[in-house]
Amino acid sequence: MAAGQVDELRKRVNDDWERIVELLKQKIALGSVSSKGIAADHMKRSAQFVADELIKVGVDAKVVQSTNPDGSAGAWEVIGSKIVNEQAPTVLLYAHHDVQPVPDASQWDTDPFVGTEIDGRLYGRGSADDGGGIAIHSGALQALGDDLPVNIKVFIEGEEEMGSPSFIPFIESHREEFDSDVIIVADSGNWSADIPSLTTSLRGNTTLDVTVSVLGHPVHSGQFGGPILDANTLAAMLISSLYDEHGDVIVPGVASQEVVGGLQRDLDEASVRADAAVEPTYTMAGTGSLAERLWTKPSITVIGMDVHPVEGSFNVIANQTRIRLSMRTAPGQKPQEAQQALAKYLVENAPFGAKVEVTPLDNGMGWAMDPDAEATQDALQAMKEAFGVDPVNKGEGGSIPFIPELQRIFPQAQVLVTGPEDPKANAHSPNESISLSGLRNNVIAEALLLSKLGGE
Ligand SMILES: [Zn+2]
Structure with missing residues (x-):
C-alpha cells in the first residue's frame, strides 16, 4: 500500500x-x-x-x-x-x-x-x-x-x-x-x-504543607492586636508573595516553559470562562497565552487551610495556621526540584519573620x-x-x-x-x-x- x-x-x-x-x-x-x-x-x-x-x-x-x-x-x-x-x-x-x-x-x-x-x-x-x-x-x-x-x-x-x-x-x-x-x-x-x-x-504536580507560627499560644486581639499580626493574615501574606502584580508565579527555581512543539491555536477565553463558571468581573491571572498558563506554566493552589470557622469565632489572635499547597509544575521540570524551590522561598519570605515550616508531600512527574x-x-x-x-x-x-x-x-x-x-x-x-x-x-x-x- x-x-x-x-x-x-x-x-x-x-x-x-x-x-x-x-x-x-x-x-x-x-x-x-x-x-x-x-x-x-x-x-x-x-x-x-x-x-x-x-x-x-x-x-x-x-x-x-x-x-x-x-x-x-x-x-x-x-x-x-x-x-x-x-x-x-x-x-x-x-x-x-x-x-x-x-x-x-x-x-x-x-x-x-x-x-x-x-x-x-x-x-x-x-x-x-x-x-x-x-x-x-x-x-x-x-x-x-x-x-x-x-x-x-x-x-x-x-x-x-x-x-x-x-x-x-x-x-x-x-x-x-x-x-x-x-x-x-x-x-x-x-x-x-x-x-x-x-x-x-502533561504538567507534573507536587504537594506540601506549610505551618505559619507567630505566638506560643493564642492571645486577646484587644490587648495585643496591632504589632502582632495573626497567623492567618501572615499566611495570606505569604501566599500572595508567590505572585507578581500580573498574577504570574514568581518563585525562583519553579520553572515555566512554552507550549511543547509551539502553540498552534490558543484556547478560547470565553469557553474556558463558561466551562469554569468564572465570575464576569474576574480578570484571568498571569501573562502569555491562555494555553501556556493552563498547560506549561506552574500554578499554585491552596487546597486546605486550618483556620477557625467563622461560626463561633471570637476576638483572638491565632497563634498558628496550617495550609496545604498543591502546585502544578511545568512538564519538563522534576517536581521534587520545584517542591524544594517553593519550600525554600516560603521559608525565606516569612512575613515579619514569622516561623514558617514546610513538610514536603507527594510528587508526580x-x-x-x-x-x-x-x-x-x-x-x-x-x-x-x-x-x-x-x-x-x-x-x-x-x-x-x-x-x-x-x-x-x-x-x-x-x-x-x-x-x-x-x-x-x-x-x-x-x-x-x-x-x-x-x-x-x-x-x-x-x-x-x-x-x-x-x-x-
Ligand atoms: Zn482514560
Missing part, C-alpha cells in the same frame, strides 16, 4: 464499521467499573472480552492478573503481540478497559450501560474513555490486516481509573512484552470531533512529547490525511500518571498520546459519548500511522 493509501484504508474501515460500533456497544454493556473491585469477576470478563476482540484482529492476546505492590491480587490486564518481522520497528498500543463509575444513573439521558446512538454520537459509560481507545486499536489492526508493516505489542490496562496501583510492578515484570520503539497511548482526545490532536504535554521525533511527524501527517485538516495539538494541565512512568521505564521509546475524546465527550461525567465520525477518522489515522512507522 502506498499510493491511494488513505482511500484504501478508509474503504476498509468503512467495510468494518458495523463490527467496530458493535464492539463498542458490547464493551459498554459489560459495565467494567473498576471501583467495584479491580480483581472482581466482572473485570475479568471485561478483560477476556477485549482479549477475544484482539485475537479476532490477529493479535496473540491473553488475560493476566497483576499483583499489587502489597502482594494482593491486582487488576485483570490484557497483553498480546503480533510479530510480523524481527527487523521492523515495534509499536506498543495502550488503552484501558476499566471505566468510571456511574454514581447516579438518573443524571443520564440514556441507560449508561446500553450503547445508544443519537445524532452521530454513541452514548454510554466508557464509550469514549477508553472503549474508544480499544475500538481505535482494533479497527486499525483490522484495516491493515496482512499489510501491517510493524510489530505490535498490546497492553490494555484494567485499573487506570483507580490510579493504576499495580502498573509499575506489572510493567517491570513484563518488560519484554512491552519493550518497543513507539508507544501509542489512545486515552486522550482531539481538539474537536473534526480536528485531530496529539497531546503534547509531568511529561513532554518530543516534537521533532520522526514518529511525531508521522503521527501528525497521518492525522492530517485521515481528517483532511491540519492537527491542532494540545497540552493537558493535569496529569495522566502512567505516561511519565512508561516514559521512565522505556526512555528510548517515543510516546504518542492520541485518543477518542473531544470536548463533548463528557468522560467521567453523565452522558459520556463518542463522536462516531471522529472515531472513524481516528481509526484511519492510526492505521496510517502504523503504516508510516513501518516506512510505508
